[in-house]
Structure formats: C-alpha cells, structure tokens
Amino acid sequence: MKDTGLKSECGFRLALPGQLETHMILDQSRIQRETELGIWPNRVLTDYLMEYIAENPDRPALISHRADSGQITTVSYGEINERAERVGGNLMSLGIRPGDVVSFQLPNWWEFVAIHLACLKIGAISNPVMPIFRARELEYMIGFAESRVFIVPQTFQNFDYEGLGEQLLERIPSLQHLIVVGGKGKNAFETLLLKEPEKRPSSQSPHSPNDVVELLYTSGTTGKPKGVMHTSNTLLSSASQVTQRLALGSNDIGFMPAPFAHQIGFCFGMMTPIKLGIPLVIMDVWNPAIAVDLIEKYRVTYTCASTPFLVDLSEVPEVENRDLSCFRMFMTAGAPILEPMVNKVLKKIPVNLVPGWGMTEVIQVTATEPFTSLAGPLNDGAALPGNEVRVVDDKGKVLPAGKTGFLQCRGSTLFVGYCKKPDLYSVDSEGWFDTGDLAWMDENGNIRIAGRDKDIIIRGGENIPVLEVESLISELPQVHDVALVGMPDERLGERGCVFVTLLPDTKLSFAEMVEYLKSQELAKQYFPERMEIIKEMPRTPSGKIQKFVLRDRAAKLVESETSYTKKPNLKLPDDL
Template identity: 50%
Template sequence: MEFDPVLIAPRRRQMRAQGFWPDRTINDYLAACLAERPDQEALVGTNSVSGEETRLTYRQLAERAERIAGGLVRLGIGAGDVVSYQLPNWWQFTALYLACARIGAVANPLMPIFRHRELIFMLGLAESRLLVVPRVFRGFDYQAMAKEVQAEVPTLERVVAIGDPGPEGFEAVLMAGAPVAGPAPTGPDDVTQLLYTSGTTGEPKGVMHSSNTLISNLLPYAERLGLGSGDVVLMASPMAHQTGFMYGLMMPILLGARAVLQDVWEPKRAAALIAAEGVSFTMASTPFLNDLAEAVVAGGLSLPSLRIFLAAGAPIPRPLVQKAKEGLGAAIVSAWGMTENGAVTTTKLDDPEEKAANTDGCCLPGMAARVVDAGGREVPRGEEGRLLVRGCSLFAGYLKRPEWNNTDAEGWFDTGDLARMDAEGYIRISGRAKDIIIRGGENVPVVEIEGLLFKHPSVAAVAIVGFPDARLGERAVAFVTLREGTSLTFGEMTEFLAQQRIARQYLPERLEIVEELPRTPSGKVQKFKLREVAQAFSPTTA
C-alpha cells in the first residue's frame, strides 16, 4: 500500500528543532517497559461474551504481540500493509496494534457499529489485506458479515475471528506459530495508524497518523494532567476511536502505567471497576460523565482513587460539572480534539471550576489555535469565528484525498468548528460551521441554548438543529430525550427557557421528544441525521 502523508514533510525540521517530535515509536516505549517493569501488570480486560478476565504483565503482553506478529508475517503481511480490525476493547486490540508496529504494518481499527456498507468502503479505500473481528459480539454475527464483505473487497485476503475455535480462528491463524523476535526498521514518520472519522457529517475520511504525530500529543497531555507510571487508566470509550486508541492503548504504555478495559459501557460496572482496580484517570465523552456521576450518586458509592475525569467530544453543560465533581470527588477536566489531532486543548488541574464549565481549555504545548472570520482574519477575543489549529499532533493527511486536507500554506488546519477564544487563550466550541442556525438573519447560539435546556430536570440530553422556513430562512427544533418518569411539553420548554432571560428569537420553535439521539461511538451527536428528519417539518410551534 502506498501512502501519501503529505503533511509530515513541511513540519519535520521545525517540530524536531523545537523538541516536539520525539522520533520514537511504540516499539521503543514497550522495550523500555520490558527493561524497567517486565512483571508489572500492564492490562486488565474482560470479554463480556465469554466472561473471561485477562490480566497481562508487560512481559506477557509483549510475548503475545510477538506471537501475533509472527502470525501476520506467515500471512505475508509486512511493512506498509493495512491490517483492519473491528474489535471491542479486548486485550487482542492492544496486542494487534503492537504486533503491527513490530513488523511495520499499518493498524486500521474500525468501530464495532459499522456494517456492510461502511466496511466495504473503508476496507476498499485502505486496500486492507486482513480483517480481524469477533465471532459474535452483543448478539451480532461479525464473522458472517465479514465473510460477505470479503466478497466485495478484492484486496481482502483473509478474515480471522476471535472466538472461533476452528482453522479461521484467531488462535489458529495468529497465535499458533513462532513469534517475531525484533521490531522492523519502521520510522517515526511512517504511517502507523489509519483511522476513519467518526461521521458527524456523513462521509468518513481516512485519517493517517505517524508515531510522531500521535506521541507528540500524548507526552504533553500526560504532563499537563500529572499522569505517570503509578496511574491506572480506565478506558470504556471504544479503542477504535481516537480517544480510546491514544489514551487507553498508547498512553499507558508510554507511561509504564496500567490500563483497565471495559468492552461494553455500563456505568455501574464502570464504577465497580474504578473501585476494584484503583482507577485514577479516565477519559470519555460527556454522556459517559453524566452516566457515571448518576450511577455513583444513586448507588451511594465512593470512588476515592479517581483523581481525574477528562470529558471531551461535546461541551460539558454547566450543571453537570458541579454534579460530577460532587458525586465523583474527582477533578473534571474539559477538552476538545479531533481524530485529526488528538486532544488539542484541555483545561488545567489548577484552573478555577468555571473554566471546565465555560471553556474547552487552552492548547497543549506544540499546538496553536486561532479564531478567524470568513476572510481568514483573526477576530477580537470573545467573538465567534472558525477555529484553525496547527502544530505537532496534526495528522499526516487524508488517505488518497490530499485535496481534502484543508490546510493553508502556513500549516493552519480548518477544523470546521466555530469557537470563541477568551483573553487567556481558552477556547469554547460554539458549534460546527455547518450547524449554524440563521433565523431571520440572526445567528442562534445553539450550544448556549442546549446548555440552558439541559438544566431542566426532565431533560437527559438535547440537540438543537435548524429546519427550513420560507420567511425566516430557518427555525430551530429541539430534539430531547427525557429522564425516566418525566415529561416535557413545548409550553413547559419555552417557559423554562424564557426564565433564563434569553432573547425570544433564540427559543426553539418546535420540540421533538425522542427515545435517543443519534450518536457516534465517541458520544458526539450526529446532527446531520437530525437535520434530515427536520427537513420534513413545517414551521409550526406546536
């Protein structure tokens, strides 16, 4: 497979001169763990299908990765070949990435929610040679689907299933032979990860990352949060998403820490894992924070080991920050990032509480951000504009689509987000550029109204989008999920928002109660799907 990481070369000299690119790979950090702490527990995971719990030391994890690497080599897979795997947060996920890194193959994790249409496109674009899946997960037959997909993807030579005891099974194909003893001469600027965007706007793009772009994010991230080898990281966000991959798989190995994996999100189970394993840090999207806080409060639980919950993926509603801090007893850190960058901004541990409630943080070392108007000129602090970022953890480019890279001659990447920046350089994401609602020439502050409506005691989640109107151009509809045993009428919603003293022009003009909001696996609301529903609405207020 030929890759085109065109965004690497223009930054190489500057990033190395400034010390942001360490020129190391995951192989180097795993070797350090083997030298310094071979018998320390590295990973704890449970397979919810089999009920099997797996505990691996760094020595055992490395041995399994070497054995899988040997299996890959026997299949003819080598440097530059793409290995795709659609797996939950199981130990095999981590070991597969380490095996790929050992032989120079490119890891292509795929979200478990994907089905035939998405997989055929993604595997075809990546020219994947191998697909690893669970035989069954959450009642779905992944092995059967993968076989059907294989017939549609010419490059896909092999499907291997975890949980299949036969000759197509993971153990027989990838674990049965001799291990690969040493790492391949893979460079830190070579593509090591191919990850598809999670789909908040419909069409996925293949995001390429090198070891340098990934690791240059993880090191300052861990330093800002004071994380080290003594920490225990819970990862319940899917590792096939950048959050899980970078901060649940890679970061513990870089730190020599311990990772605790949860394959199906269940807040009571997460609380039990935190208590039993002494978890000190976790990162997930805002809905996970809300779920965990509610489970802990409802159960009268105490989680003294948990120091930090970093929430990203969507702004944290102000009431949730206080509820979570009181319920969990942990520092609540707000962050913003993308598949293309990892976490770009976070709040700091010594920031006042209102920073986590009112901002998405300031840039990590090595990254820079600016907010600009339609003409590319920086707007005054506090004003809304398009968010641009650049720096060490910016991706290597979109696979086979360099025309979509959306960077200018100075390296600024247009994120597609709207934001405001305060006097101290902290940003607040105010929406997506395509999420703007313009009602009668007036921009509706969507994120602010969503945050206010979230305060209503009946509201569990909310997303506001526009629908067409002949006179005003657009009107706003609020899609709301309710807390159990509660109700909400349109009149009650508007009365509640009016009590918040906002302009009447900002009030949603329609309320839709739904069972759940469409989300990406990382928790981001897929507003493009809600807009599709809203297209059929007439401009009524009832």
C-alpha cells in the same frame, strides 16, 4: 528503529508495488521544526514497550472485563509482548509486508492491543474500525484502505461478525484473509496467529517515527468518512501532552470505557499506558454501574472519555457513597460539556475535571487545568504545549477575544493527510488546519466550542446561539441531553427544532420549556419553535451528537405536515 523503503522528496515512504499509496503529506520543514523544538519524541510505541518489559515484564498491562461472561482477566506486559510477537510473525507468514494495511473490528479486548503492537513490529499500518459498523460502511472503509487482512470476533453482543467478514471477503478485491477471534475453523485467530511463527519480528520496528502507523476513519458527523493518517510522532506527542496535563506517572492506573477503535481510546487508552508502563482497566461493553465497581476495586486514578460516559457515571445510584477517592482525573473529550452538567456531576463524584477539545485529525489540542468546581465561565481550555489555536473570520482574519468564528489549529499532533485524498487536506502554507468547528477565544487564550460550521442556524438572517440555547435547556431538571438543529422554513430559511432526551420517570412539555427560557430572559427569536422528545440521541462513536441525522428528521417532520404553521409549537414574530 530503522527506516526502510523508498523515500519521496517530501520525506515519506513511497508504496512498493501492491501496497497502499497513502499520499501522506509531511515535508522536511515540519519534521525539522518539530524535532528542533523537542516536541516529537522520534520513537515508536514498541520502543517504550521493549524498554519496560526488560525491567518489569510481570506488571499488569491490561485488566479486562468481558460483558458476556462477567469475567475479569489480567495480561502482563511480558505476555502482551509475547502475543504481539507471535501475531506479527504469523502475519508475515501470511504475506503482510511493511506498508500493508491490517483492518480489525474488535471491542476492547487484549487481542486489539496485540494486533496493533504486531503491526508496529512488522511495519504494517493499523486500521481499527468500530464494532458498530456493518457491511455498507465496512465495504467502503476496508476497500478504500486496500486492506489485505480483516480480523473480527466470531460474535459480539449477539451479532455474527464472522458471517459479515465472509461477505466482505467476497466483495473486496484487496482482502485476502479473514481471521476470527474465538473462531472454530482454520482461520481462527488462536490457531492462525497465536501459534509459534516460523520467524519472529525483529526487536527493532521497521517503522520510522514519521511513517503512517494508524489509519482511522472520521466518525462522520457530516457524512462519508475520511481516512485520517497519523504517525508515531503525532500520536506520541499527544500522549505526552495529556500525560503532562493530567500529571500522570508510574503509580497511576488508567481506565478506558471508550472504544480502542476511536482516537480517544486508541491514543489515551491503549498508547498512553504502554508509554508509561502502567496498568489499564478496560471493559468491552459500557455499563456505568460495573464501571464504578471497577474504578473502586482496582483503584483507578484517571480516564479520558467523552461526556456521556461522565454523565452516566454520575447517575449510578448511590455513587456519592462509593469509595472513589482514588479517582482523581477525568479528561472529557469528543462532545462538549455544559455548565449545568458539570455542576450535577461534581456534586456526585469529587473528581478533577479536565474539559478539552480535539478531533480525529488533531487528537487532543486544548485542555483546561484540572478543577473540582467552576471558578468562572466554562471553556474548553487553551492549546496544549506544542499546539496553537486561533479563531478567524470567513476571510482568514484573526478575530478579537469574544468573537465567534472558525477554529483553526496547528502543531505537533496534526495528522499527515487523508488517505488517497490529498486535495482534502485543508492546511494552509503556515500550517493552519481548518477544523470545521466554530469557537470563540477569551483574553487568556481559552477557547469555547460553539458548534460545527454546518450546525449554524440562521433564522431570518439572525444567527441563533446554539450552544447558549442548549445550555439553558439542559438546566431543566428533567433533561438528560439536548440538541438544537435547524428545520427548513420557506420564509425565514430556518427555524429552531430542539431534540431532548429526559431522565427516567420525568416529563417535559413545550410550554414548560418556553416558560423557563422566558425566565432566563433569552431573546424570543432564539427560542426553539418545536420540541421533540426522543429516547436517545444519535451519536458518533466518540459521543458527538450526529446533528445531520436530527436535521434530516426535523426536515421530514416539516415535510410531512401540510404547512409549518399548521402545527407549530410556538409562533414567533416573522418580521425580524
């Protein structure tokens, strides 16, 4: 690893003319602190790759299931490195220089991994974007990142990505090259990037461990995305923490159903196995029945994914009769997991669960110890080594155990700023980052997420305990998923509206829900006053429910009625 390029007083690379000025925030005091503590590895992912292929180039790196053909292909570590070198060399021939941004919108294919490794080899910044995004989102994201290259599949799940890319090529001034995986023309990935390049990248990455290597947009539970910047040190320290918590080693086999273009898939799906030199089983389209087949066939030992993936696996018919004895660890992240859900899952799949909390900006910050049964109240774990968490009030005062407040964190996995938006970097002088989440902490340092700051429902001055109400409703046997949001009310400000998805061939009435909440002795003021049955929850790519979408929907329902009291599900006393 050599450090090239100019340096600012804060210790980060300055952009050369024509390159992205990221406004990265990383001072020497943080670098010194993390280095002295031994938390940052001060390496780049390709360092681990090159060491590993020198010893075992033929070991499988990726075992890939393609939904369109049903075929499974295997790529070895030596092969993925060879392809990455070719891609990197050919990107250099296209004029890509250290510090340039390369955007790619690909599913979980080997090409995704090769492109990121290629970016590391030539000093470029990887900007993966989710396959679900379309022209509106992409024009903003790619344009804001000033990407020079955009790589897409020709088609995926019956969508014309090449056509979309051609539109963006005309609209985005910085974008110079559209490259198409599976394409037929001159811009085909296979023709343009997999040929023998004029010059291969150096075996040593131009990236310093403290250079930005990943630009990942937030998944947007609250609106416009922000470009989160991470370095090799912040990413690899999180990979190391999770490796330690899950007790992963050279004999493990990973499984990644979550998209590589999300932080869970990027850090724990792509990076962690390469760091360990172990195989990873991937699928490009989520199908729980096929996932069970893959886990059983390839003797998968662990995965990290959001809660909906876990629930879906447990609902595969006869899953309890499959040989999943190999499958020992499932770290849940992204969306909170509820106690009734845990109990349902563990009856079907005897896996060690490891709930935790994280976000794009800080990756994985907390995690529980692995468990196969609940020994007490469910929580989201304590801070992993190298990180700290605390809960504060609106004035920044640390709250005692059991009190709900604003969650803050600091440590080795903290990002180094929002691209070109340093003013949004909400980190104080002591390094504490305001996460925007609400939480409480127990006497042992374990946190429990209580929702987002903007998810609070205040009914007539009374805060409704959203997570508690959701957890109770999820205990109903008909319920698959639940989300409680506020809907506007002229007198009380807000009332609760619950959105519910049901299991197949089941029904649930509002009266049934109310009777159950009464039986659980929940305060009547906390009862949802409207219930809407929907087919599926709107979610971010990480599995988090987009409550702002549901709030908008609830507000429109109220607005469309003559008055709220015309068609209430439930009439509660207003004199609170």
